[in-house]
Amino acid sequence: MKKSVVLSLLGFTLLFAGCTQKKENSAGESSQSASTSSMAMTSSTEMNQESTASSSEAALPSSEQTITGVSGTNYKIALPSNWQEVPDFTSLNPDNDFMLSDALETKYLAAVVESKQDFADLETYLGLVQENLATSFDTTATFLPIPDTKAYFVDFPATVEGLNIHYIYYVLETENNYVQLYGWTLESLYDSSKDELTAIMNSFKEE
Secondary structure, eight states: OOHHHHHHHHHHHHHHSOHHHHHHSOHHHHHHHHHTOOOOOOOHHHHHHHHHHHHHOOOOOEEEEEEEOTTSOEEEEEEETTEEEOTTGGGTOTTOSEEEEETTSOEEEEEEEEEGGGSSOHHHHHHHHHHHHHHHHOOOOOOEEOTTSSEEEEEEEEEETTEEEEEEEEEEEOSSEEEEEEEEEEGGGHHHHHHHHHHHHHTOEEO
């Protein structure tokens, strides 16, 4: 899965990436922004080859890395050795504070970070994200609380411009912000990728 696929996925995130932006813009404007994202479909042969490579890839050792977001906030994340920051991601989706991917560009992780001062509480923020998800995908997938944390999660499949994707989505509270932390991969790679994505997401900490 190459950069062209990233563009189509960003069309999805523009629909409900920033809740602050959603309050300011109409649904029609958000849909128009999503529809303008470009995409060149990857050939089925290339995708099958990458699927085989990713599925057979052995688990790699992880180490805690410091990621500095566009906002200037630092985050600690335990990343496998073949993961790196996606260059120039802000030109694709300015809502994201950071974006990461594996070397094969088959698995991705990104975060939208918004000030707690702009929302009444975590439940209000979660409701906005849930509403946007339901509206954008006509899905009944519901966030569930993660025990003993200030976080909620959901995973769900979605078809974005003809491409079948599976997402793992967290909404969580830090000292100063509410965070949408989400990972995604092709549906065919989800079963072999979900443990790695979940482990990375569970290691997320805001400094």
